[in-house]
Amino acid sequence: MSSKPRLFSGIQPSANSLQIGNYIGAIVQWKELQASHDAIFCIVDLHAITVQQDPTQLRENTRRTAAQYIAAGIDPAASTLFVQSHVPAHPELAWILNTITGFGEASRMTQFKDKSARQGADSTTVGLFAYPTLMAADILLYQAAVVPVGDDQRQHVELTRDLAGRFNSRFGDTFAIPEARIQRETARIYDLQEPTSKMSKSASSEAGVVWLLDEPTVTAKKIKSAVTDADNDVRFDPESKPGISNLLTIYSVLAGESIASLEAEFGSRGYGNFKTKLADVVVATFAPIRERTLELLADPAELDRVLAGNADRAAEIANRTLATVYDRIGLLHKA
Ligand code: AQP
Numbered sequence: 001m002s003s004k005p006r007l008f009s010g011i012q013p014s015a016n017s018l019q020i021g022n023y024i025g026a027i028v029q030w031k032e033l034q035a036s037h038d039a040i041f042c043i044v045d046l047h048a049i050t051v052q053q054d055p056t057q058l059r060e061n062t063r064r065t066a067a068q069y070i071a072a073g074i075d076p077a078a079s080t081l082f083v084q085s086h087v088p089a090h091p092e093l094a095w096i097l098n099t100i101t102g103f104g105e106a107s108r109m110t111q112f113k114d115k116s117a118r119q120g121a122d123s124t125t126v127g128l129f130a131y132p133t134l135m136a137a138d139i140l141l142y143q144a145a146v147v148p149v150g151d152d153q154r155q156h157v158e159l160t161r162d163l164a165g166r167f168n169s170r171f172g173d174t175f176a177i178p179e180a181r182i183q184r185e186t187a188r189i190y191d192l193q194e195p196t197s198k199m200s201k202s203a204s205s206e207a208g209v210v211w212l213l214d215e216p217t218v219t220a221k222k223i224k225s226a227v228t229d230a231d232n233d234v235r236f237d238p239e240s241k242p243g244i245s246n247l248l249t250i251y252s253v254l255a256g257e258s259i260a261s262l263e264a265e266f267g268s269r270g271y272g273n274f275k276t277k278l279a280d281v282v283v284a285t286f287a288p289i290r291e292r293t294l295e296l297l298a299d300p301a302e303l304d305r306v307l308a309g310n311a312d313r314a315a316e317i318a319n320r321t322l323a324t325v326y327d328r329i330g331l332l333h334k335a
Pocket of ligand 1: 010011012013014019021022023024025026148149150151152153188189190198199200201202203
């Protein structure tokens with residue numbers, strides 16, 4: 001077993017491309033942490049089906065998500081990169097956790113409240129309500145110490161910690177208590193057309209979302225059409241200048257330059273010049289990832305083989321934890 005701290009994180013294959021918020025909020029951290037951690041990265045397809053998915057599209061999106069992880073720099077030989085539904089211990093542990101989760105505490109999850117409000121009561125499922133306990137199972141099965149996520153997932157990791165502590169005190173020490181790791185400055189990338197809403201795969205309008213697999217010309221056009229305020233001063237002020245502040249964050253992460261130095265460089269030279277340079281930076285980052293993704297997708301059998309081998313590695317760890325859990329709660333061993 002590795003002596004490095006264990007890390008777990010995942011992304012839903014809920015669209016045919018990731019968006020740059022997923023990259024900046026999650027994958028950038030994953031890449032930094034994969035050398036110093038025993039890292040497990042999951043494509044959480046069972047989470048994706050908590051909202052309606054087209055079956056053919058879901059299968060395709062799952063491969064596309066895997067290919068984007070690898071193309072963006074996740075190494076499936078060094079880290080464990082697998083598809084959630086390939087390891088049945090995930091929904092099995094989630095069921096156990098459902099039985100120690102209060103209805104009230106699950107009802108307080110803001111992501112559920114937001115998504116269910118957007119969808120309306122009739123299309124909101126029990127699966128969406130139980131999303132956080134499945135996420136807790138994902139993390140706890142691997143005894144993960146660290147969970148790098150964007151800010152929107154903070155509350156789910158808190159619930160995971162509560163459930164782990166509750167299980168441990170009721171049934172004896174079983175789970176490691178994980179820590180969320182949230183990069184504060186990049187925790188939330190906002191929609192380019194609605195800079196007070198999080199950029200999201202399920203956004204209602206395409207124009208505000210930059211997809212990793214967008215053609216470079218499309219990416220550049222979206223950046224240049226991003227909503228900004230009228231005063232033309234490139235300054236970081238999320239309260240009164242959310243649009244330009246969001247663009248500064250994106251520029252800073254992708255170019256590895258501080259916000260202060262970008263303000264000094266672009267300050268009063270106007271938004272047009274800044275947006276043109278930012279479009280170049282974004283295209284330079286994502287064009288090679290896009291090309292590599294398309295290459296990987298050209299050989300789906302090889303991709304499936306890599307995912308299957310990684311799922312076996314993941315299942316070995318997950319099944320050990322699940323067996324301990326079943327034993328602790330008193331389920332009868334099969335003879
Ligand atoms: N806008 C964002 N800024 C920073 N981080 C973000 N993440 C998502 N959007 C942003 C981070 O990406 C990881 C995986 O997200 P997910 O796909 O599991 O679920 P999500 O957070 O609900 O992402 P989306 O894109 O909004 O998907 P849909 O629309 O399907 O719900 C997480 O670490 C998340 O914090």
